[in-house]
Amino acid sequence: MNLHHMLKSRHAEGRPVRVVLIGAGKFGSMFLAQVPHTPGLEVAAIVDLSPDRAREACRIVGWDDARLAATAFTDDGMAAIARTPADVVIEATGNPAVGIRHARAAIAAGRHIVMVNVEADVLAGPLLAEEARSAGVVYSLAYGDQPALTAEMVDWARATGFRVIAAGKGTKYLPAYHDVTPDDVWGHYGLTPQEAQAAGMNPQMFNSFLDGTKSAIEMAAIANATGLDVPECGLAFPPCGVDDLPHVLRPRSDGGILDKPGVVEVVSSLERDGRPVFRDLRWGVYVVLEAPNDYAAACFRQYGLKTDASGRYAAMYKPYHLIGLELNISVLSAALRGEPTGQPLGFRGDAVAVAKRDLKAGEMLDGEGGYTVWGRLMPAAQSLSLGALPIGLAHKVRLSRDVAHGDVLSWSDVEMDAANDTVKTRRAMEARFADVAQQHKPKLGVA
Structure with missing residues (x-):
């Protein structure tokens, strides 16, 4: 309960907590809105696919010209991590492959990593957290997110x-939501497609919340x-x-x-x-x-x-929950206390891909919130036993055989590049934590 006091001391000493933010979407923008009101916290660099869009996001949330001028804007996350003097890297892209890459770069550079990117965390977080602990830095879930x-x-x-x-x-x-696609998502939110488009809302992202x-x-x-x-x-x-x-x-x-x-x-x-x-x-x-x-x-x-x-x-x-408006708690906990606001300590649960309809060999999967698959929670031991395909890898991969509506997809159902870095990281995580997952295989009826 003394984060604010600790931050005030750092501010008085002229040693602000410095941050690299990767991803200036809704979560990132909400975090940025709080920065001008948190003396002792500075954003040294903001990484986004569109640096101009990120600058505009900062203006929208109230940044003045002086703060904008003091912040580096770039589309190169790896360079920003390596070259920017910072205490903490916030990964808020939502892309699991990119998130894993950024997390490892932050760990290698001696930066704490706050993983807003839950997709990356579920795909390989237990391994990344272990790597961070070995390197003496903090890997943390994002406070404000559920x-x-x-x-x-x-x-x-x-x-x-x-x-x-x-x-x-x-x-x-509702059970029927599992089969909803981006084409019909807005009716379940009480919006027209035109209203959603005008608000800049991404149908696939919002569908991932619904399905x-x-x-x-x-x-x-x-x-x-x-x-x-x-x-x-x-x-x-x-x-x-x-x-x-x-x-x-x-x-x-x-x-x-x-x-x-x-x-x-x-x-x-x-x-x-x-x-x-x-x-x-x-x-x-x-x-x-x-x-x-x-x-x-x-x-x-x-x-x-x-x-x-x-x-x-x-x-x-x-x-x-106030997502990015509360993210300072993770940033300051990592930088000032050396503690995470939650981190994976084992492999107990997995999110696996399930067919939204009858799928045919040759079709391309489109991942979280899309037209082809939804993510189902499964015990890690069961996922490993079935060879289930993680939802985080069910994107832009081609089916090698038919899969029936409602069936869990497996690694053997898709054409997967075994040399892909994200695939190799996931496989390494599975191998590292397989024994632990098996030890905690659910046993029904045990109190």
Whole structure:
């Protein structure tokens, strides 16, 4: 709770925390909006495919000419990492291959890396975090995004002596969403294609939030960072409001939906018939915890905590997340404390590609949020056993055989370049953590 004090000291000493930001999209722009109001924090360089667009983004969020003139703008991320004196690199491109490359460059240059790019984290994060620890730098999930916020709540619960039963986030979900494509995504958001285009909204990106892919990726990141298990049959997306979290997300043996305690799960803001859930958690995160004794359970009741009927299970939640507006917490935690705001410590969960329709040999996959596949959460041990294709690699690769609607794709279903650096990194991560993943293979019915 002293990050601001530590930053003030650095500012008074004339040693600001210096940052290289890679990716000036929505997340990056929200971070940039806070920089002028955070004395002691400076952005030394901004990397974007369009430096002019990045400059305009800075103007839109309130940067003055002096700050713009003091900041380098470039489209070369590798050069910016190598040549810019900086404490922290923020990777916010959303491209897993690019994110892995930038993370390794930052680690090699002795910079801390804040990985906004959850796609890269789920594809190879356990290996990247291990490399960072070996190099004496911090690899961190991005505070403000739901994985880091959930990991923080899990850490809080465990540090205070509670057993974590479930943790995750809320989202808007119906089973039919898995097959939605960019052509029909906007109707589910209550927008016309023209309105979305005028707002500069990318249909494939927004579809990844709707079709379940982003939820799978983020829950895999949480599982890998916290050691929580992944449901063997994937996410259930139960309709659930904040008042019902401890009722719904408890073990089936106690009246809930969970096969066992200690798992990640996403709750839906929609009932299965499309009606809104009362007091939904669409924008927030939660943790369900268990009282270790009768005294603690009585305290839950005495202090008004929402519990299940037994009083034994309770929930804490945060109703909103502010993504880039909160990113300073990760940057300053890494630079001033040498601590991550969550990082993968093992390979517990994976996000794998599932066919949105019957796919034919010769078709080209188009990745997250596209027309061909969506991402499903799967235990890492199961993914490795099946040879499942990670959603992060299901982009611009050609099918070598037919795949039926709803089937999980495998490595053997696609023409993959084994010499590709991203593929090699993923394969290295699988080999390094295969034994650990197998040790934590879910066992249904075990409490």
